[in-house]
Amino acid sequence: MIKNLVLILFLCVWPFAVKAQTDENPVVWEQQVNKISETEYDLVMKANIMDGWHVYSQFTSENGSLPSEFTYNGNGTVYELIGGTNESETIVEYSDIFEVDETYFKDNAIFTQRIKLKDTVVNEIVVDLFFQVCKEVCIPMDKQFVFRLDGSTAEAKKVTVDDRSLALSKELRLDLTNKELLVKGQENITAGTNIWVIFGLGFLGGLIALLTPCVFPMIPLTVSFFTKQTKKKSKGIINALLYGFFIVLIYFLLSLPFHLFDSVDSQILNSIATNVWLNLLFFIIFIFFAFSFFGYYELTLPSSWANKMDAASSKVGGVLGIFFMAVTLAIVSFSCTGPILGGLLGGTTLAEGEIATNLTAGMTGFGVALALPFGLFALFPAWLNSLPKSGGWMTTVKVVLGFLEIGLALKFLSNADLVGHWGILKREIFLGIWILLGVAMTLYLFGLYKFPHDAPVKKLSLGRKFTGVVSLVFTMYLVLGIVKVIPLKLLSGFPPPEFYSIFEQESDCPLGIDCFKDFESGLAYAKEVNKPILLDFTGWACVNCRKMEENVWSDGEIYPLLKNEFVLISLYTDDRKELPESEKFNFQFESGRVKKINNIAQKWGTFQEVNFNSISQPYYVLLSPDLEVLNTAIQNTDIPTYKNWLLEGLGNAK
Incomplete structure (x- = not known):
């Protein structure tokens, strides 16, 4: 019964997982033809499997996961198979789910099939492969091999890494000292x-x-x-x-x-x-x-x-x-x-x-x-x-949810506006629309108008009155915030940042602090003034980044430290602005994987990953001008912790 249930659950997940398209497939295939004689050839298919993934053998138990299956098109007509398809070394492991021994490959797999031609004029053999590549869940995949017996193949052109790309890849890596602090810091950075x-x-x-x-x-x-x-x-x-x-x-x-x-x-x-x-x-x-x-x-x-x-x-x-x-x-x-x-x-x-x-x-x-x-x-x-x-109270619940959906929808429009640098939904416009939504919801809750599926309101319930009062108070809070009578700290991160305003601002950096948005220029300035660096991995659409800036950075003791004692380098890992052609390149990871660097987000996201083994935002690192790590890395935190972290790093710098 358990086995059948697992199969049903797998079928429920399968439609969502099929053909997942990513920047890199978990299995990369290579192929070659080895000529044995004028009529006999070995067709070789090699899989390079990403770490943590595995591919099942042709001979894994039929009561377990799906095996790899080869279809040799033209077999029996223009050529014939000599024996079965041989496999490289496999791993056999008992499956608690299917209660059978399963046979699979890790890291790599090699399949070899010998064929004998019936017609020597034939120069092309087509082989179709169905297989599963699995980690937490399995992705069924298809692969077609086209073998040309003269030695050529129909493989896709691989992305090349020229000398210029290698040089730029090297520049993106930092020669950090005291890096063990970062490893130690990872223990404290958890979600x-x-x-x-x-x-x-x-x-x-x-x-x-x-x-x-x-x-x-x-x-x-x-x-x-x-x-x-x-x-x-x-x-x-x-x-x-x-x-x-x-x-x-x-x-x-x-x-x-x-x-x-x-x-x-x-x-x-x-x-x-x-x-x-x-x-x-x-x-x-x-x-x-x-x-x-x-x-x-x-x-x-x-x-x-x-x-x-x-x-x-x-x-x-x-x-x-x-x-x-x-x-x-x-x-x-x-x-x-x-x-x-x-x-x-x-x-x-x-x-x-x-x-x-x-x-x-x-x-x-x-x-x-x-x-x-x-x-x-x-x-x-x-x-x-x-x-x-x-x-009717359930209809009221749905309408209130409708207003909340529109409010959340504006956040996504704001994200697109910020990342795309369109300048359409500035902070005041965003808050103004929220105020209109608040007014509309308040009037609805007090029965001043209704929607198509509403019944006539004969008497307002206590719950509806209470929700209406809450809506009115929240709307007044927004009004006081937009005219800057009070700070909107309860909403930190949802509206656009304060510097993204319809009014002209002195700086487009958080809180008006002078900052650099390019690491090289920021590092050069830090060396010039001999100040430590606060490296801020952030994003235009990062809610928690805005919360830190508006609630923590604005603190009366922290703000002077950021403004006077550190060189702030803010690197936006979601900025889709294209890099100049001279700065685009193909970055090669140590594993050999190649990634195209075409925009600012790709550059600084990769920079963060390869140097600090992190991809989350906000992510803060303290560095000396000589690239010495001054303290553990830190993320979203409270005022006392952040203040002590800054002071400790400043002390290590001196």
């Missing part, structure tokens, strides 16, 4: 706390989803179904708990494909999250979600999906039937949960740490919240009587 925050936000999103018309009415119906369909009460409770577990599992599995991108290229998810056009797409999607919450149309997945899952649950019964019931709930409730999940996906791209890990934490939290009432009410069925009745 543990952040993961729990993301989990909590996902959990909150799930609780909100419970209050929507797509989910709330399902709770008593589903719990009653489980507790009344079985003769034994304990059996019904176990089934309800299992149903809840499968809900959590489904949302957890939906996040797994994103780890494929993160494992193949450490910067790809950051690149996706700060991509101008993807942020614009998010903006459009969130506006689309918002108007569905306003009642102008309804978002649904194809009804055939829900019908098939429902039929499967009735047909197979037992544990698998409960699993399909959970899948049915996920599909049927999509019109309400989809926009909330979209907000969760968007929110994880704005948080520090690894995006894929954040997404898994958030999706799991969402699933736990969604599953919790099914388990609790199964254990304590009397609680069902205390549930409020379905009604």
Whole structure:
């Protein structure tokens, strides 16, 4: 039963993982032809497998993962195979999932097939290969080899690294001293706390989803179904708990494909999250979600999906039937949960740490919240009587969520504007639109107008009045902030930075501090004035970078240190501005991997990765003008910790 369940879960994840396109494939193939005689040839296919990944043998157990399969086109007509396809050395390991010995390759694999020609005029042999490359999950892939018996091949042209690129690659690497401090610092730079925050936000999103018309009415119906369909009460409770577990599992599995991108290229998810056009797409999607919450149309997945899952649950019964019931709930409730999940996906791209890990934490939290009432009410069925009745209040919840979706949509438009340097959505314009949204939501909550699916408001409930007052207070807070009566520290990181203003600013650096946005020029100035360097890896769309600048850097004791004692070098790892042609090059990693450096983000993102073994922002490093590391690296933190970190580094410099 467990084996069948794993296979079903794999099939659920497979469509999301197939053909994942990244900057570099986890398997790179080479091929060659060895001539044995006038009619006999050896076809050799070699796989170079990225560290941590593996490819399965042709002869792995049929009851386990999928084996590699070769198809020799033309076999039996223009040539014939001599024996089977030979393999290089393999690894045999027991699989706890499939309960069989599996045979696979790590690092590299070599397949050799000898053929004998029937027609000596033939010069081209085509071989198709289907295989799986696996890490946390498996990606099914296809590869076609075209062998030309005269020795030539039809391989794609490889990216070359000329002397100029090698020289520029070398310049991008720093000769740091005292680098062991960075290694020590990595122990303190964890996303543990952040993961729990993301989990909590996902959990909150799930609780909100419970209050929507797509989910709330399902709770008593589903719990009653489980507790009344079985003769034994304990059996019904176990089934309800299992149903809840499968809900959590489904949302957890939906996040797994994103780890494929993160494992193949450490910067790809950051690149996706700060991509101008993807942020614009998010903006459009969130506006689309918002108007569905306003009642102008309804978002649904194809009804055939829900019908098939429902039929499967009735047909197979037992544990698998409960699993399909959970899948049915996920599909049927999509019109309400989809926009909330979209907000969760968007929110994880704005948080520090690894995006894929954040997404898994958030999706799991969402699933736990969604599953919790099914388990609790199964254990304590009397609680069902205390549930409020379905009604117009759920429509109000959806409308409020619609306003929140528009507010979040503006953040993605702002990201695109900042990264693209368009100058459209300046700070004051952004806050002005939020104020208009706040006014509109306040007027709606007090019943001054309604949306298409709203019933006439006869009497305002206490909850609606309370939410209206909260909306009014928040709107007044924004008004006081936009006229600079009070600082908007509660919103640090969401609006554009203060220097991105419709009014002319003295500096485009944080808080008006003089800064360099190029490492070479900043280093030269630090040597000239003999001051230590604060290396600030940041981003235009980095929420936590803005929080640090507006809440920590602005502190009365920290600001003078940054302004007077350090040379600030801010390197933007999401800046898509193209480099001049003379500065573009192909960077070669020590592994031999080649990456094109065409814009500012690629340059400083690679610079951070190869020198400091980090890809997150904000990320702060203290260096002397002679490139000595002065303290451990640090990230998002509080005022006392950051102040002590600066003073300790300053003391080491002196």
